Amino acid sequence: MQDAALPxxxxxxxxxxxxxxxxxxxxSIVPGERHVDGTFGAGGYTRAMAAAGAMVFAIDRDPxxxxxxxxxxxxxxxxxxxxxxxxSRMQALLAEAGLGPVDGVTLDIGVSSMQLDRxxxxxxxxxxxxxxxxxxxxxxxxxxxxxxxxxxxxxxxxYLYGEERQSRRVARAIVAARPLSRTAELAAAVxxxxxxxxxxxxxxxxxxxxxxxxxLNQELAELEAxxxxxxxxxxxxxxLAVVTFHSLEDRxxxxxxxxxxxxxxxxxxxxxxxxxxxxxxxxxxARAMRGxxxxxxxxxxxxxxxxxxxxxxxxxxxxxxxxxx
Numbered sequence: 001m002q003d004a005a006l007p008x009x010x011x012x013x014x015x016x017x018x019x020x021x022x023x024x025x026x027x028s029i030v031p032g033e034r035h036v037d038g039t040f041g042a043g044g045y046t047r048a049m050a051a052a053g054a055m056v057f058a059i060d061r062d063p064x065x066x067x068x069x070x071x072x073x074x075x076x077x078x079x080x081x082x083x084x085x086x087x088s089r090m091q092a093l094l095a096e097a098g099l100g101p102v103d104g105v106t107l108d109i110g111v112s113s114m115q116l117d118r119x120x121x122x123x124x125x126x127x128x129x130x131x132x133x134x135x136x137x138x139x140x141x142x143x144x145x146x147x148x149x150x151x152x153x154x155x156x157x158x159y160l161y162g163e164e165r166q167s168r169r170v171a172r173a174i175v176a177a178r179p180l181s182r183t184a185e186l187a188a189a190v191x192x193x194x195x196x197x198x199x200x201x202x203x204x205x206x207x208x209x210x211x212x213x214x215x216l217n218q219e220l221a222e223l224e225a226x227x228x229x230x231x232x233x234x235x236x237x238x239x240l241a242v243v244t245f246h247s248l249e250d251r252x253x254x255x256x257x258x259x260x261x262x263x264x265x266x267x268x269x270x271x272x273x274x275x276x277x278x279x280x281x282x283x284x285x286a287r288a289m290r291g292x293x294x295x296x297x298x299x300x301x302x303x304x305x306x307x308x309x310x311x312x313x314x315x316x317x318x319x320x321x322x323x324x325x
Contacts (some may be wrong), residue, residue: 008200016113016298019306022289024226026241028310031051033103036094036233038087038226040065043072047077049106050079057099058082059090061136065114086136088225102200107242109223109249111135111213113301120173123213125205131180135217141200141302142212143181149259151175154271160247161220162211169193183209210246223249227256228319231281234312240282241309245301257285260318261310279315286310 014174017023023045028190029036031053037046040060046069049056051207058080061067066084073080086094087107094102116124122132122142127246132142143304146154155171158164180186187205194204214220229239257263264279291302 003239016301017048017297018108018299018302019045019289019291019307020048022242022307023243023309025046026286026307027052027054027104027106027239029104030133034088034099034101034228035104035106036087037106038090038230039108039112040069040082041108043069044108044116045078045108046082047072049104050076052174054079054104056080057090057094057097057102059085059087059093061086062112062115062240065112072117083307086222086226088222088229089225094108094233099278100275102233102238103235104239105230105234107223107230109227109243109253110219112243119175119183122183123209125183125203125209128146128182128184131183131186133213133216140216142186142216145216146174146186146212156256157215158208158211160211161214162207162209164207164211166194176218213250220248220252223252224256227253228317231260231312232317232319236312236314238307238312240312241307243305243307245304245306250306252289254285257282257308257310261285281313281317283313284310288316 011307027049029035029049029052033054035049035054035056037049037056037058040046040058040067043058046056046058055192056079058069060069060082061084063084066082069082073082074143081097083093083097090105094100110153111123119127121131122129129142131146133142155167158170158272164170169188170193173189174186177185177189188204190205190208191203195202224227227242234240242253244253260280260282261284263284266292289307291305295302
């Protein structure tokens with residue numbers, strides 16, 4: 001039941017939470033519980049969790065999300081705490097706040113609509129902007145890397161993280177077009193290499209932009225570390241809910257939950273399978289959930305979304321002991 005004292009998201013909010021009803025159902029929030037929202041973004045999940053009665057510890061590595069989330073924190077009557085950092089460090093961040101085990105962890109993986117919709121962040125080719133793509137707004141930009149990396153490295157990254165079969169052709173085109181400083185320049189180089197006709201169902205630049213963004217922000221490594229951190233902070237009976245948007249992310253989450261629940265399988269291209277026998281830290285995962293036709297019609301971003309969830313057992317975490325550095 002929603003708490004009327006907490007205002008709902010504004011109708012003009014830049015991000016519509018995907019699979020919100022399904023996430024809340026998986027979390028089964030009991031008023032007074034402590035939950036972590038590891039990917040605050042525009043605050044959609046956090047507001048809904050707080051409205052359901054949770055005390056929410058929210059995390060985001062994007063300084064814009066932290067600054068713009070202060071109004072949500074102020075309106076929460078102390079029910080929402082918002083901190084700057086990576087969700088992979090949630091164990092340390094909770095410890096710094098003097099908080100122990102939590103009842104739920106929610107992660108919404110990938111780039112947010114807020115970031116995509118702002119041309120100056122450089123995540124999208126829909127509108128021209130600086131070739132940036134940094135979620136944390138620190139470190140090297142996409143332009144820095146693309147203008148310095150050799151052709152073979154660029155091709156490998158585009159193949160690995162974008163699953164682009166013609167990655168070597170794309171890499172040659174990128175190197176030939178250097179120096180690059182704008183998203184429109186990168187998109188034009190990729191489209192020229194792969195061929196682009198108006199009206200195509202998918203822009204050929206999509207996979208390359210995805211690959212560069214994932215690599216630059218180390219998103220898959222962050223996800224793997226974040227899942228282990230969630231395992232470490234969840235109390236017995238705590239719920240984990242993870243929303244992903246493409247196969248690379250979903251495969252990591254699926255294999256983690258299979259592995260930690262004692263099901264067959266495990267391992268990924270990013271991590272070898274665990275062969276030793278350990279006590280399961282999660283119960284059998286719930287059935288994967290995807291957006292309904294109605295939700296997809298309202299919010300096209302839901303088309304590629306997958307929710308996976310599971311409940312924590314009382315077994316010790318498999319991840320490294322102690323607070324993360």
